[in-house]
């Protein structure tokens with residue numbers, strides 16, 4: 159393999175994402191069984207977020223101590239007397255996923271290794287310990303998402319999707335998929351229960367009449383009335399597949415749906431790099447194109463957000479241009495950008 163094979167990073171990222179995914183599942187089981195955590199407060203997802211970030215950051219630090227991490231969470235609310243109860247729960251859960259146990263101080267330090275500002279230079283990891291927190295709480299889709307970015311380019315992505323069926327055609331079958339991609343090396347899926355990887359590819363759609371598109375469950379995250387108009391213009395007749403988290407990128411990468419639309423609901427919201435880094439590389443390695451609503455590539459070099467992009471449009475390379483045309487017609491009918 160070439161010097162840029164990222165074989166070590168790939169193996170470590172898989173281990174970290176699997177360990178964190180297991181911790182998230184453990185929190186959810188406790189939540190539904192009502193053992194130590196109750197569904198009434200918002201804490202289950204918060205506890206899972208912190209624990210998963212601690213697990214991934216800790217595993218990354220063992221192998222790549224010099225690498226900065228752009229993680230969604232920080233340990234502010236876990237500090238002091240006010241954070242004691244939550245801190246104790248997070249410590250117990252994080253340690254359940256780690257070989258080398260952390261103590262309280264190390265836990266906080268480990269979570270706060272995720273506060274890196276990002277930028278255009280050097281290596282950094284982007285981590286969303288639970289993407290799709292709303293889906294997690296509903297018992298639906300969520301994903302542990304980890305990416306390696308080098309000089310502003312996403313080079314590697316690993317996503318753990320504990321509630322995603324291995325085969326979309328068998329929704330009641332085994333759940334728990336891991337998606338793995340390295341730039342130039344293709345896109346792969348494996349089960350949580352086996353290390354055998356299978357190559358995946360986007361469906362090579364000939365006619366959009368047979369296609370379906372996916373979008374967020376949350377109307378506050380993506381404009382669902384505009385997406386309906388775009389779908390209509392493209393001749394898509396099927397109802398949208400609404401799904402939380404980067405599971406959408408994973409789904410289209412293996413051909414479950416043809417298009418992913420994420421249309422801005424506010425002019426000021428900036429998409430976060432950890433919400434898109436791993437998923438966007440998976441789609442491009444599976445034969446797709448990912449851009450913003452103007453057709454501009456996502457720029458991961460601007461810090462913690464995609465500050466120069468607006469929304470996300472992902473589709474098979476063959477149809478991406480047509481989708482962007484429809485997006486432009488609906489979002490900017492006057493032709494102004």
Ligand SMILES: Nc1ncnc2c1ncn2[C@@H]1O[C@H](COP(=O)(O)O)[C@@H](OP(=O)(O)O)[C@H]1O
Nearest residue numbers: 288289290291292374376378379402403427433
């Ligand atoms: N106004 C907004 N527009 C777009 N995305 C938003 C948003 N507010 C929050 N989000 C992001 O949407 C992500 C979930 O994506 P989706 O809606 O596709 O499931 C959230 O990730 P977290 O759940 O990790 O916080 C959050 O970062």
Ligand SMILES: [Mg+2]
Nearest residue numbers: 286289290433
């Ligand atoms: Mg997220």
Ligand SMILES: [Mg+2]
Nearest residue numbers: 230286288289
């Ligand atoms: Mg998150």
Ligand SMILES: [Mg+2]
Nearest residue numbers: 230288290291
């Ligand atoms: Mg969040």
